[in-house]
Amino acid sequence: MLERFSDSMTAPGIVPRIGRGLFAVADFDTGDDILHIQTPFLAVLNTERLGDTCAGCFGKTQFEKTSQEIQLRYCSGCQVPKYCDRVCAGFPAIGVTSNMMLYIDMSSQDWHLGHRFECSIFKALKPRVLPTNARAVLRIILRLAAPARSAYSPKELSLLDQLESHIDEIRDKNTASWERTTLSAMAVKHYSGTDMELEEILELSAKLEVNSFSLTTATYDRIGMYMHPYAAIMNHDCHYNAIVGFDGPQMYVKAIRPIKDGEQIVISYVDATHRYSIRKKELLERYYFTCRCDKCLVDEDEPLAMSDAVADAYALLESNSATYEGDKLLGIITNLTDNTWSLSDQPLVALVDEYIATLISEGEMESAMSAAALRYKYIDPDIYSEAHSLRVVHAWALAKIAIHIEHTSVMAVLKVYGYTTADGVVHQGEKIVVNPGMIAWSVLNSLVFEGHGSCVVPGLKDIIRRTHTQVHDEFLEQGTDMREMNDRVRIEWEKVERAAKSIVGDRTMTPINAPLLPTADSDLSDLDVW
Ligand SMILES: C[S@@+](CC[C@H](N)C(=O)[O-])C[C@H]1O[C@@H](n2cnc3c(N)ncnc32)[C@H](O)[C@@H]1O
Numbered sequence: 326m327l328e329r330f331s332d333s334m335t336a337p338g339i340v341p342r343i344g345r346g347l348f349a350v351a352d353f354d355t356g357d358d359i360l361h362i363q364t365p366f367l368a369v370l371n372t373e374r375l376g377d378t379c380a381g382c383f384g385k386t387q388f389e390k391t392s393q394e395i396q397l398r399y400c401s402g403c404q405v406p407k408y409c410d411r412v413c414a415g416f417p418a419i420g421v422t423s424n425m426m427l428y429i430d431m432s433s434q435d436w437h438l439g440h441r442f443e444c445s446i447f448k449a450l451k452p453r454v455l456p457t458n459a460r461a462v463l464r465i466i467l468r469l470a471a472p473a474r475s476a477y478s479p480k481e482l483s484l485l486d487q488l489e490s491h492i493d494e495i496r497d498k499n500t501a502s503w504e505r506t507t508l509s510a511m512a513v514k515h516y517s518g519t520d521m522e523l524e525e526i527l528e529l530s531a532k533l534e535v536n537s538f539s540l541t542t543a544t545y546d547r548i549g550m551y552m553h554p555y556a557a558i559m560n561h562d563c564h565y566n567a568i569v570g571f572d573g574p575q576m577y578v579k580a581i582r583p584i585k586d587g588e589q590i591v592i593s594y595v596d597a598t599h600r601y602s603i604r605k606k607e608l609l610e611r612y613y614f615t616c617r618c619d620k621c622l623v624d625e626d627e628p629l630a631m632s633d634a635v636a637d638a639y640a641l642l643e644s645n646s647a648t649y650e651g652d653k654l655l656g657i658i659t660n661l662t663d664n665t666w667s668l669s670d671q672p673l674v675a676l677v678d679e680y681i682a683t684l685i686s687e688g689e690m691e692s693a694m695s696a697a698a699l700r701y702k703y704i705d706p707d708i709y710s711e712a713h714s715l716r717v718v719h720a721w722a723l724a725k726i727a728i729h730i731e732h733t734s735v736m737a738v739l740k741v742y743g744y745t746t747a748d749g750v751v752h753q754g755e756k757i758v759v760n761p762g763m764i765a766w767s768v769l770n771s772l773v774f775e776g777h778g779s780c781v782v783p784g785l786k787d788i789i790r791r792t793h794t795q796v797h798d799e800f801l802e803q804g805t806d807m808r809e810m811n812d813r814v815r816i817e818w819e820k821v822e823r824a825a826k827s828i829v830g831d832r833t834m835t836p837i838n839a840p841l842l843p844t845a846d847s848d849l850s851d852l853d854v855w
Pocket residue numbers: 342343344345346487488489491535536557558559560561562612613614615616617
């Protein structure tokens with residue numbers, strides 16, 4: 326029998342006007358596991374991730390073995406999913422523990438969790454690959470008819486039955502979603518050969534639409550679709566008390582603040598930092614309800630009108646992120662901050678996230694370092710509590726960028742954009758030389774020593790700890806006197822903060838006496854002066 330989920334510290338209950346909800350039956354501290362589901366009811370990769378992510382561990386091994394190349398191999402039957410090795414594919418592997426005990430590693434089980442039933446269908450369809458939601462519905466239908474070893478438990482089946490589908494609202498109000506769901510249900514019926522009625526398959530697809538989570542990596546990259554009918558009992562609140570995270574196929578729900586026995590466990594289905602109108606639209610379109618939480622009751626009075634700068638920013642964020650360009654994003658950020666938009670308000674927060682991701686994909690690592698430092702120092706502390714997993718993920722991103730620069734170019738040359746001080750004096754840009762190793766070290770140090778109660782999953786905690794040790798060892802090898810680190814770190818941070826704040830045209834900066842690099846005017850010609 327496959328390992329199921331532990332639900333001893335939570336219990337379903339009824340919430341007036343909302344339906345079922347999940348309740349704490351114990352007190353939780355910040356960072357505690359509320360729910361830990363080891364074996365997914367359903368987890369499938371997005372179609373575009375099938376080629377670069379293991380369908381068994383969902384990239385966990387690739388993430389953890391940074392120094393060792395993992396050669397993903399196609400399933401030898403259908404050549405559609407790829408796996409790190411036999412364990413990820415789901416063939417049991419014999420291992421030896423540190424005290425020389427033999428054990429059987431069944432951690433992935435993708436074969437038993439469904440691939441054994443879909444493999445021949447995928448093979449017959451090649452080179453076509455079913456879309457993500459169709460592969461998800463197909464997998465559940467095939468497992469519903471599976472023999473004991475791969476079958477769902479009676480408890481899982483009963484929970485599946487009770488899920489809301491909102492099928493009438495999808496049919497009546499969301500034409501695009503209804504057409505997609507119908508097409509996918511017809512394809513599943515055809516290829517699976519199931520004798521389930523089309524109407525039943527449609528109901529199952531609708532349940533998946535309303536109750537599934539985005540499957541993410543430990544650092545919150547969206548890679549697929551995940552559903553578990555027990556986790557799906559959790560309702561939404563924009564002022565949530567729990568966050569969801571994934572560590573390979575394992576799901577964690579962690580307390581973001583202390584929760585008392587008897588309190589409802591609530592998560593945010595959407596990015597709760599967005600303004601009211603955006604949250605309301607997303608919740609209505611995807612989950613068919615209007616949130617009446619305390620935050621929404623306060624925020625619903627916000628003015629509906631948006632300035633041109635804000636409308637432009639939202640329009641860009643709704644376009645395809647593959648077309649983003651760093652310079653264009655910087656222009657829109659400048660536009661917003663010229664309108665004295667607060668650093669912790671949306672859409673600026675989302676724009677800075679996209680700016681960092683775009684700069685990394687463009688290979689502009691030094692600019693990415695400045696922007697990641699801006700997010701780390703000036704944005705995240707305002708919008709996320711200390712334990713929030715995104716705060717750790719963003720800090721980790723800054724550390725990784727700094728380490729990358731140190732390993733490729735030793736020193737970082739950061740742009741300080743031109744700025745105008747409060748008295749109207751315009752200053753030219755500068756370039757500043759920074760030691761990125763010091764920045765990486767300080768960020769990792771605070772994560773390791775101050776981030777105990779944080780909500781990140783164990784896989785990310787482990788890699789942060791290991792990287793901290795590696796950076797420490799590198800400093801020792803270079804003969805660095807670790808007792809002097811605090812002073813050196815402070816000096817490097819002053820420089821990085823200067824570059825970071827100039828991205829948003831900080832008016833409070835005072836000019837420094839001379840640019841540290843370079844001095845010739847021609848070398849400054851490529852700087853954008855605001
Ligand atoms: C994933 S399910 C949550 C469990 C659900 N309440 C049930 O009884 O199965 C999502 C659905 O729950 C309802 N829901 C969740 N949070 C809500 C909220 N804050 N206000 C109103 N309805 C909510 C909506 O119908 C939504 O589509």
